[in-house]
Amino acid sequence: MKLYVNGIEHDLETPPLESLLTALREELAITSPKAGCNQGGCGACTVIVDGEPRRSCLTPLAAIDGASVTTVEGLGADGALSPIQAAFFDHYATQCGFCVSGFMLAAHTLLEREPGAGRDRIIEGLAGHLCRCTGYVKIVEAVEAAARGDVDLSRDRDRESEFLTEGSQA
Amino acid sequence: MAKHRGRGIATIEYPTGMNQNGDPSQAWVKLKPDGRVDVFAGTVDIGQGSRTVHTQIVADTLGVPYDWVTMDNTNTDSSPVCTGSFASRGTFIGGNAVRFAAEKARERVLDIASKELEIDPADLEIADGEVVAKGAPDRKISISDVAAAATWVHGELITGTGAALKPYAVVDDDTGKVDIDPHSAISYAACVAEVEVDDETGEVTVEKMVQVYDVGRAINPMLVEGQIDGGAMMGLGLGLLEAAYPYYPSAEHRGGEFGAYLMPSLEDLPELDNVIIENPSADGPFGAKAIGEMANNAQPPAICAAIHDAVGVWVTECPATPERVLRALDERAEPRRDGKRVIFDEAVSVRGVSANAGKDAEGHGFILVDD
């Protein structure tokens, strides 16, 4: 089986009836998509396959021979974050972080197809993704910000100084 | 065949730290030769952001820029004891451990700075990574230079250790009385839930929740909001959606998948209006109390109270599924009145279900409230 993952061609040894998730995590050591349930129920394994967000735990390799796959590692370019990543970072849309890969890839694709999508459309489009930590609030805020183009793409940790406060506190 | 709106309230309190205390958290801190700070603590970050909170506490306690502080909580060889990330103890007890360690390191910084500047430590203060003479801002030395001096001149590793432990509270087995406070602090919260109930399907939609939390001090307001939001949805799940045993007391599950167990999804998200109050604790780091655990406690009773406000029935077995709401609407159960007693839910009480009012053949068993 052949796959193009984040722009790189791979000849896979993983058997064709194994899932894309297994191939990514075990053979290619791309661990950003997570095995949350292996039942297609949570979305944590979501990756982009030929432009579509797919549950990689339910996608047998045989069904996607020759496809182009994008994971979180393939988002962003030239050292900069993609808009969706920057938005998730700035809006504190992560807590334990386990679901975030699937959410970001699904949101990234949604916004590519529907730039400027509103809150209701965002909620509808991402409803199949589960998060137990955040209560979804800041995830929605992050995607709304990305939809508005209201993001800072730099990856610099020194940006933290922007968030500090002036003056003395007890 | 109508939708009814209702509103219900709940007020709660929750202790900080393990019940009866006796749960240590420890930390140690060291400075690198350029003044950068390494923190070693055992507190596990389960998503609540303990690494963030702890590094914030260390930065301000020591007086260094935030990005000078790195944290290693990855293993038990380098990190000392933290009893665990539960009982809402990570910010208070874990935070105190790193704070105590940073305070000790701060003393060492001042001591070496005082040798370098030849000024008494009591006349020095620290801000933004610099040790400065009080009232004489041109007499100063950067913490980088202090750390370098410690390493290359004074032969000292600038370090500090901290251990936070409140002694174990002994409980009297007969009365429950404790000899000292069995907690480090208490947090408080109130929740008002607004629901819409469909009296034909029994479905309950939470339209909005107003939540007020006293967290003592919000070390990082974004993290606090995250707990409030996440707790709100978890509480909504507890109140309306979730049951491991849908036919309890049967141990039967509905299945082993997310589709069979209804965890709250994006589409369940109501309007959330959060208010954070800061009534500082006496002993917590920068006055902090706790929020993590209590965050899902107020919503289930607020939602069930709102259901009563909407349609006049009490659902007192969570989750308030459509089936339970409809059954309650069908029964319209009134409490039994017996003199001045107003008695609800008799059919599900121990007395109502057990063959011998919860007692064995010798008369020993559960002490009922109307024994």
Add this chain to the structure above:
Amino acid sequence: MKAVGARLPRYDGLAQITGQVRYVDDVRVPGTLWAKALRSPHHFAGITKLDTGKAEAMEGVHAVITKDDVPLNVYGHLSALGVPGDEPLLAEDEVRYKGQPIAVVAAETEELAQAAVESIEIAYDEREPLFDMRKAFDADAAPIHPWGPVYNHFGPPDHRRIRKGDVEKAFADADVIVQGVYRPQAIEHCPLEPQTALVVPEADGRLTIYSCTQAMYFSMGVVAAHLQCPLNRLKFVGGTVGGGFGGKVDTATETVCALLAMKSKRPVKWRWTREEEFLASSTRAPWHMEIADAVTSDGWILGRKMLTLHDAGAYTRFSSYGLTKHAFHHTGAYTIPNLNFNGYVVFTNRVPTTAMRGFGVTSVSYAAEMHMNRIADVLGLDPFAVRLKNANRIGDLTGNMVRLKDPSTVAVMLAAAERIGHELPAELRGMTNEPRTGELLPEHLKASVATNGSED
């Protein structure tokens, strides 16, 4: 510049959104074997035969463990607090819940491990289970444990007790007694990351334990006790968990993997399936609470009688701790001067229950707040008003005789009322948490309130 109080981004935020955070399942160690467990299909049964020979002989299987492989099989998570252990790591001669682990296999692949599990020969003699804790003392109740239906180490009593004041007088003096029953249910933690442990045997005899525990040292103590080894034999690696909520404290995966790693001399990983998470992992406990409050027609709560049954499932785990915490908070955010609380940890044949967010207090918050709303409804009073007059104030004594120094009950309620635009009469709007005086200090509360100048 100050960090405390700032809306700083997460320390690990950049790693999270670039997919670089390493959870246990992301750790790669060459030669890792996969673990699978044989779990009881019965709620309650004796094990009459157990033969792992076929599994051990299978190609690709490197180790099989049962109770005989565990140096100390029965160890309670709260043993350090004096709570006797009652739960085996791997089943001894009986199983007490559906899903209880009996044997675990380590093999080259997950499929092989599962096939080996299915080849284990086992026979059971099924027993009648008990599921309804209200009937635990009934004559026909299944005897789950030899010592009886409830946990019995609360000192001499077999229940947690709170006794304060004169509750019979309160009930005699009451205008109304409101009685109700509250039953919140078992909840799954549902962290997105399933329970996962990976144990690597090191060349020097140490074990490196990659763990998703919420409590590295707590879990290390449990493993060390089961293995009967000093703490420095073990190195826990973790600190980053994909959600816990209380479900990743009652460690078992680490010990099992450690034993398999020692026996096979290979790294061993056990990643629970989502099905195992739903069907075999510990849950929040179901609770049964009965409250009878003695109240006056103007809304004072004179006294409370309460019965709590906590469904521990098949074994104690943390239940005694949770029930004690529940007892300490059974008056909610209010000062109730006369109390008679009795709480029981009751065993049933279901998956042992454990801590979950709010442990012990979530249940009592539900019951106490529902009951407050019922009291308000029965008396025809505003639910805010009933709460505000009974609310904790500085100097109030709690049920277990803690003197409150700075309670915020009034503050959060007034803030909530204001936020929703609920008009309160002036005397309620002006309330504070200052020590009780005047109308807020009726006779029945005087014994529960600090006199001026006296502080613990």
